[in-house]
Every structure is written in C-alpha cells, then in structure tokens.
Amino acid sequence: DVRAEAKRTRGQLTKAAARMSMRQMAGAFICWQETLEANKHVKGVLRKAASAMLRRRLSRAYDRWAGCTEEAIEARATLTRFANKRLRATLLGWYTRWAGMTWEAKQMRVLLQRCACKIIRRTLSSAYKSWTECTQEALESRARLTRLAQQLMRSALIGAFTRWWDVRAEAKATLVLVT
Numbered sequence: 001d002v003r004a005e006a007k008r009t010r011g012q013l014t015k016a017a018a019r020m021s022m023r024q025m026a027g028a029f030i031c032w033q034e035t036l037e038a039n040k041h042v043k044g045v046l047r048k049a050a051s052a053m054l055r056r057r058l059s060r061a062y063d064r065w066a067g068c069t070e071e072a073i074e075a076r077a078t079l080t081r082f083a084n085k086r087l088r089a090t091l092l093g094w095y096t097r098w099a100g101m102t103w104e105a106k107q108m109r110v111l112l113q114r115c116a117c118k119i120i121r122r123t124l125s126s127a128y129k130s131w132t133e134c135t136q137e138a139l140e141s142r143a144r145l146t147r148l149a150q151q152l153m154r155s156a157l158i159g160a161f162t163r164w165w166d167v168r169a170e171a172k173a174t175l176v177l178v179t
Helices: 001-077 079-176
Strands: none
Touching: 001 079
C-alpha cells in the first residue's frame, strides 16, 4: 500500500514537472515565433520604403534628364557650334547628376538593408536568449522537482521500513511469549 502510494506520488510529481516544463518552453517558443513574424513584417516595410524612395529619386532624375534632352534637341537646330558645345557640357552635367543620384539611391538601399538585417539579428538574438533562459529555468525546475520527489520517496521508504521493523519486532516478541 505504501509502495503503491509512493509510486503514484512519484508519477504525479513527474507529470507535474513535465507539464510545467512544457508550458514554459511553449511560451518561450511562441514568443520567439511572434518576434520572428514581427521581424519579417518590419523587413517588408523597410524594403517597401527603400523601393519607394529609390523610385522617386530615379523618376525625378529621369524627368529632369528627359526635359533637358528635349530642350537640347530644340536648341541644336538653332544654335551655333559654340552653343552645341555648351549644350553637350550641360547634358553631361545633368547626366552626371542623374548618375550620382542613382548611385546615392543604391547606396541608401544597401544601407537600409544593412540596418534591417542588424535589427532582425538583434531581435532574433534577444528572442533566442529569452528562449534559452526559459528552457534553462524549466530544466532547473525539473531538477528541483526530481530532487524533491526523491526526498519524498526516501522519507516514505524510511517510514515504511520503520513500520515493518516495528511489526517484525512485535511478531518476534509475540512468538517468544507464545513459546
């Protein structure tokens, strides 16, 4: 009866420890998963913002260049050689400015991608650290509960042994008295 009670108690404690451990690990995993989803969303928003900035800059530069090109075509018909040389210099300046803005936009996109990657790495690192801490706490809780269960089992076994010893001693005493 005492053995069965001790076995049942040990089983209940083991199940309780496992449930607590699983709850803590599941919570940490869900937190990590939600953080990962949030990071994907942030990365998408940053990518859209970078693309929009790039398109606006390229569009403005192209419109300026296209406007200047039309002016150049009209002016070519009426200008002298001197005017044509001046026009080429102006077009080159506009093209250089457009190329510079394009390069700048590309650098901005690269910078934004690096920032997004850093943010995502930091967030994932933090989530992973939280998960490992929760997992460590769960393992420590399980170890404490196991030690407690072992102590309870030992005390139950000692009590059972003591009662057996007393009954055995009484049986011996009764046997001695009868004979």
